Amino acid sequence: MITKLPILVICMLFIVSIATAQQLPVATNVQKAYAKGTRNKTGIPGKFYWQNKADYLIKVNFNPITRELKGRVGIDYTNNSPDTLQFILFKLYPNLFQDIAPKAIAIAKEDLTDGVKIEKLSQNGQSPDSTKYTIRGTNLFVRTKKLLPGSKTHFDIAYSYILNKGSFVRTGQIDSGAFFLAYFFPRVAVYDDIDGWNMFPYTGQVEFYNDYGNFDVEITVPGNYQVWATGSLKNPQEVYQPKFSSSIKPNRVIVC
Incomplete structure (x- = not known):
């Protein structure tokens, strides 16, 4: 019995060390979500989980000669969160090609542009002055009246941008008669129970994090294009x- 004790102690310590090693650290913001009941340690949504929602009516016109895309988008946005939103964040993914936007990839000089031009923006039929919104890379911040939990709001945005000819990154001109247009409209960023607004800029090397929604889209191109x-x-x-x-x-x- 005496000779087996050290072996037993060593085995017990080994088991404890394995159990300790498997307890991975949990980020503070995730711990808070557990406490609020919006997330569950099993991986399934918590009892109080929620998602905000945006529905889109999009009309775009693309000119293959100039590579200009002009569009209008109407957005119905619902705040299902328990928070009062002080501003709304949009994603302008084509601004990866804006000359001053941060990038994690190389973009040819001839493909750099002024980015997405916001020609008109209104909320519930009222147009804020230009000091109410700010573009920083692929993020568009729009200061609004407080959007209370459970309430809805509507945005209308007219915009345009020039599609890149080279430096193909998910989108751009493929050849003289083919174009790939992706992420071609202002989209409301995700507001979630972990980080609030998703303010991470799109720099060309990451995947996208977007809410679900309904999309009604009209695309107009010259008659000889498919x-x-x-x-x-x-x-x-x-x-x-x-x-x-x-x-x-x-x-x-x-x-x-």
């Missing part, structure tokens, strides 16, 4: 010749 997109096609008779449109059922999902 649009490939993901979504439910609503008007095949208007954009295809009869011999093609007759084979496409309304609301059929067309995936590029």
Whole structure:
């Protein structure tokens, strides 16, 4: 019995050390979410979990000659959080190509632009003066009246930007007759129970963090161009010749 005791003690210490090593540190903001009941240590949403929501009505016109995209977007935003929002944060992903925006990748000088131009911005039909919003790289900060928990607001934004010809990073001109347009509209950033607003800029090397939402999109291009997109096609008779449109059922999902 005496000779086995050291072995038993060593085994017990080994087991304790393994158990201790498996207790990984938990970030403070995640611990707070556990305490508030919005997150669960099992990984499933907590009892009080919530997500904010934005629905979009987007109309864009793309000119292949100038590579200019002009658009208007209407956004219905719902604050499902328990917090009062003092401002709304939007993402302007095309501003990766803005000359003064931070980048983690190389962009050719000829592809640098002034970025997204906000031509008009209104909230609930009222247009704030230009001092009420600020663009910092891919983030657009809009100071608003307090948005209370459970309340909704509406934004209308008219905007434009020039698509990059080279320096292809998820978006840009592919060849003389093909263009890939991605993340081409102002989008409300995520406001969540962990960090609040997602203020991390898009610098070209990260994936995106976006809320779910509904998207109603109209895309206008010259008649000799074909649009490939993901979504439910609503008007095949208007954009295809009869011999093609007759084979496409309304609301059929067309995936590029």
